[in-house]
Amino acid sequence: MITGQWIPLVPSMLIETGEVEQVLVRDKDVAVWRSMQGHVQIWENRCPHRSVRLSLGQVQGESLVCAYHGWQFAAEDGHCQRIPAQPEQRAPKSVCARSYAVMENSGLIWYGEDALPDIDPLFEEIQLVYAGSVTISVTLSQVQDYLLAAGLTECAMHNGLSWRDDAADRTLRIYLTPTQTNVVTVHAMLLQSAKPTQCHPLLKQMRENLESEKLSHA
Amino acid sequence: MPNTQQYSQMISSSLMGEWIVVASEQEFLQCQQIKTCLDGQTLNIHRDIIDGVHVYQVKFDLLEADMLNLAVQVAFGFVWLCVGTEKKPLFQLDEYEIVEARRVPCGAYGVRTSPLRGIENFLDMAHFPYVHTGILGAEPETAVKPYHVEWREDVDEIWATECFFTQPLAAPSSPQPQETEYIYRVASPLNAILYKVNTAAKGIIPADVVCLFIQPLSETHIRAHLLMILDDQTSSMTDMVLFQQKIFTQDKPILENHLPLKLPLEKLEIPTKADALATAYRKWLITKNWSYGVHKSMQTEQVV
Numbered sequence: 041m042i043t044g045q046w047i048p049l050v051p052s053m054l055i056e057t058g059e060v061e062q063v064l065v066r067d068k069d070v071a072v073w074r075s076m077q078g079h080v081q082i083w084e085n086r087c088p089h090r091s092v093r094l095s096l097g098q099v100q101g102e103s104l105v106c107a108y109h110g111w112q113f114a115a116e117d118g119h120c121q122r123i124p125a126q127p128e129q130r131a132p133k134s135v136c137a138r139s140y141a142v143m144e145n146s147g148l149i150w151y152g153e154d155a156l157p158d159i160d161p162l163f164e165e166i167q168l169v170y171a172g173s174v175t176i177s178v179t180l181s182q183v184q185d186y187l188l189a190a191g192l193t194e195c196a197m198h199n200g201l202s203w204r205d206d207a208a209d210r211t212l213r214i215y216l217t218p219t220q221t222n223v224v225t226v227h228a229m230l231l232q233s234a235k236p237t238q239c240h241p242l243l244k245q246m247r248e249n250l251e252s253e254k255l256s257h258a
Numbered sequence: 259m260p261n262t263q264q265y266s267q268m269i270s271s272s273l274m275g276e277w278i279v280v281a282s283e284q285e286f287l288q289c290q291q292i293k294t295c296l297d298g299q300t301l302n303i304h305r306d307i308i309d310g311v312h313v314y315q316v317k318f319d320l321l322e323a324d325m326l327n328l329a330v331q332v333a334f335g336f337v338w339l340c341v342g343t344e345k346k347p348l349f350q351l352d353e354y355e356i357v358e359a360r361r362v363p364c365g366a367y368g369v370r371t372s373p374l375r376g377i378e379n380f381l382d383m384a385h386f387p388y389v390h391t392g393i394l395g396a397e398p399e400t401a402v403k404p405y406h407v408e409w410r411e412d413v414d415e416i417w418a419t420e421c422f423f424t425q426p427l428a429a430p431s432s433p434q435p436q437e438t439e440y441i442y443r444v445a446s447p448l449n450a451i452l453y454k455v456n457t458a459a460k461g462i463i464p465a466d467v468v469c470l471f472i473q474p475l476s477e478t479h480i481r482a483h484l485l486m487i488l489d490d491q492t493s494s495m496t497d498m499v500l501f502q503q504k505i506f507t508q509d510k511p512i513l514e515n516h517l518p519l520k521l522p523l524e525k526l527e528i529p530t531k532a533d534a535l536a537t538a539y540r541k542w543l544i545t546k547n548w549s550y551g552v553h554k555s556m557q558t559e560q561v562v
Contacts, residue, residue, distance in 0.1 A: 069517060086517045088528050090378075093515040108512050110388045110400065124400035125384035125532035135528055 045199045046143060046150040048215035051170040051227055055080060055149060060104060062095035064219045065151055070140065071095040072149060075102045075115045080149050083118060084138035087111060094137060104137070113137040147229055148215060168213060168229035172239030175225045178250045183216060183224045186250060190242075212240065268320070269297050270477075272550035274342040278448060279471040279483050280316060281337040284363050295475045296339065297550075303337060334485060335363050336471060346414055349445035351469070353487045358462045362495060364484035364502040366473070371513040372551035373448050373472040373480050374521035378539060379509055380450050380470045381442050383423045384532045389508050392426055399424035399435055402532035409542065416444040416542055418535040441465065442535055447548055448472040461489045468502070477551045478519045482506070520553035 050063055050072060060073035062085055069085040071094040079102070085093045087106040096107040102115045111131075112122040118137035123129070141152025147168040176183065180200075187203050192214060195202035203214040211234035217225040228240035278296065285292050286305045294301050300319035305312055314337050316330050329340040334354050353359055369376065379385070384402050386395025405421040421440040439455040449472070453465035467487040472480050484502055523544055529537050543552070 089530075090527055091516045091518060091522070092512055093517055096511065096515055107388060109384045110397075123530055124387065124397070125402040126530055127398075127401050132528075 046152055048201055048217055048227060049082065049149050049151040050217070051173070051229070052080075052144055052147050052149055053170050058099045060095050060097060060099055062093060064223075066218050067220050069093070070151070071097075071104070073099055073104055075099060077102060079115055080142055080144050081115055081118075082140045082142045082149070082151055083113075084140070086138075088120075088135055088137065111135075148227070167232045169232055169234070169236055171212075171228040171230045171237050172243050173225055173227045174239075174243040174247045175219065175223060176247045176250050177223050178254060179222055180216065180218045180224050182250060182253075183226065183246070186246060187214060209234075212242070214242070268299055269326070269341050270550045272447075272546075272548050273297055273474065275340065275345040276446060276448065277331075277338045277340050277344065277348045279336045279473050280339045281314075282363055282366060282483055283312070283332065283335050283337065284365075286312075294473070294481075296341075297474055298476050301339075334469070335361065336483060336485075346446075349413070349415065349449070351451070351467070351487075353463050353465075353467050356463055356487075358491075360486075360488045360490060360495075360498075362486040362488060362498050362502075364486060364499050364506075366481045366483045367506050367510070368475075368479070368481055369510055369513050370479050370519070371516060372478055372520045372553075373474045374543070374551045375513055375516055375519065376472050376480055376482055377444065377448065377450050377470065378521065378536050379513055380452070381418070381444065381535045381539065382533070383421060383440065384530075385512070386423060386425070389512060390505060393505070394425055395423060396426045396435075399426075404531060405534065407534045407538045409538065415446075416442075416535070416538050418442040418538075421535075444535075444539055444542075447543060447546070448474065456489050458489075462491075463487065463489050466490070474550065518553045520551050522553040522555070524555055526553070526555070 047065060049065055055061060055072050055074045057074050057078055058076055060071055063070050063072050071083045071085040074080050076099065083094060085095050087094055087108065089111055090108055092106060092108045094104060094106060098105045103112045103121060105112050110124040111120055113119065113136065114121050118139040120131040120135040123131050143150040143152065146166045147170060184200050191207040192203045192205045194200055195204055201216045205212045211231040213229045215227040215229065219225045226243055226246060228243055280294055280296060280301055281292060281303050290305045292303050294303065302317045302319065304315045312332065314330055314332060316328060316339050327342055329344065331338050331348060333348055334351050338348060354361065387397050387400045403422050405418055407418045409416055419441050421442060422437050423440065424435050425438045426435050441453040441455065443451040445451060451467060451469045453467055455465045466489055469485040471483040473483060474480055484506065486498060486502060488498065523540055
């Protein structure tokens with residue numbers, strides 16, 4: 041069980057200003073969005089009114105507005121600012137969207153779930169460029185075993201979710217999102233010095249190899 | 259091979275004794291036999307003509323007909339099924355009998371949601387400016403004025419009256435937003451009717467009627483049957499059906515994105531005064547011990 045640590049969730053450039061997206065992490069449905077001022081939020085993907093996914097909603101300034109009844113929630117803490125069906129009344133203080141700890145670092149958005157994880161002092165900001173993602177239907181440990189066998193090494197203190205390739209390609213970083221119990225999303229990032237690519241070849245290779253392994257064991 | 263005891267558990271106890279739509283008569287225009295589904299059980303419906311009258315026979319594929327007491331009736335252009343002893347007779351729909359009124363069956367829509375979410379959405383006005391923008395509502399007229407809700411115990415129906423909502427272009431002739439008056443009637447947990455009061459001085463019926471009759475395919479998959487009974491003598495059938503279709507396709511993505519899909523009857527969701535009718539509906543379901551399509555807090559539904 042990974043607790044109290046940062047989990048790589050999604051590359052920053054995939055969440056543009058004013059956008060909200062649904063992302064799955066550890067079988068949880070979250071809404072990731074970026075306000076007009078550029079602040080990223082990770083919220084439970086559920087409006088407290090009728091449980092409709094907030095990822096269907098719209099970003100308006102520093103607020104996220106639910107698609108169903110237009111309830112408006114503030115970026116800073118998720119509190120409800122406006123209930124259009126009762127425009128004269130103030131929204132009750134208890135009504136809010138559930139927000140999770142979030143951090144943006146090294147070109148990625150990180151998910152901290154409920155506890156604000158300690159920021160690793162060695163967690164320096166590095167300039168990384170996005171080089172694609174794949175989703176593979178295998179367990180996290182199968183992906184980690186594969187990376188080990190491929191000669192990559194875990195980055196210290198990142199609970200097996202951050203990897204580097206000191207052997208073959210020092211510009212490559214691999215980040216893992218435990219999407220669901222049997223689904224992992226693998227993200228490739230490159231140091232700026234590397235030649236940019238839309239989808240690093242390692243990713244496709246990984247998916248082919250891991251999924252064919254699955255089939256051969258079926 | 260399941261034993262006879264298991265057969266009676268194959269239809270949820272909540273659905274037993276309820277009159278449920280299993281087909282529209284329109285589905286038989288091209289054929290005499292159709293296959294459909296109720297609570298995961300395959301149904302075969304066969305139409306015959308006996309003495310010039312259409313007679314429908316409904317059979318479950320897996321369940322022995324004599325294991326369950328099945329009753330069938332045709333009403334309002336639909337084939338209705340009741341499994342077990344009826345809890346109450348099928349509700350009345352007086353406007354359907356008025357000869358000059360226009361009866362417009364609008365087809366059935368498949369939606370992956372709980373039947374109870376389908377009904378609640380139909381009973382809700384607060385979403386008009388957001389889901390049916392520019393048609394049934396628009397900003398800044400978003401306020402839902404307080405309305406009256408009552409449980410009519412004699413017929414066991416929930417009624418909401420004096421429901422007013424400001425609508426843009428309520429009539430093609432008037433460019434100003436107009437206040438529309440609605441009356442909502444929940445005839446049973448799976449069947450709801452709304453009346454849109456006609457303001458014209460002279461009308462064939464006092465209100466246009468829109469009916470939502472839900473056929474539960476499973477607890478999270480429905481066929482929503484729609485019927486309109488209208489005063490309008492001039493619009494074409496096609497236009498009227500297309501209008502209703504448009505409204506429904508706007509609701510569908512919302513209905514399919516509740517998390518959970520099933521309706522929670524415990525305090526998971528926060529209602530407002532505008533939700534008075536939905537709150538009454540949920541309380542009513544609780545008094546009936548209704549469990550079909552209801553979210554139980556120990557369950558976690560599949561996220562995807």
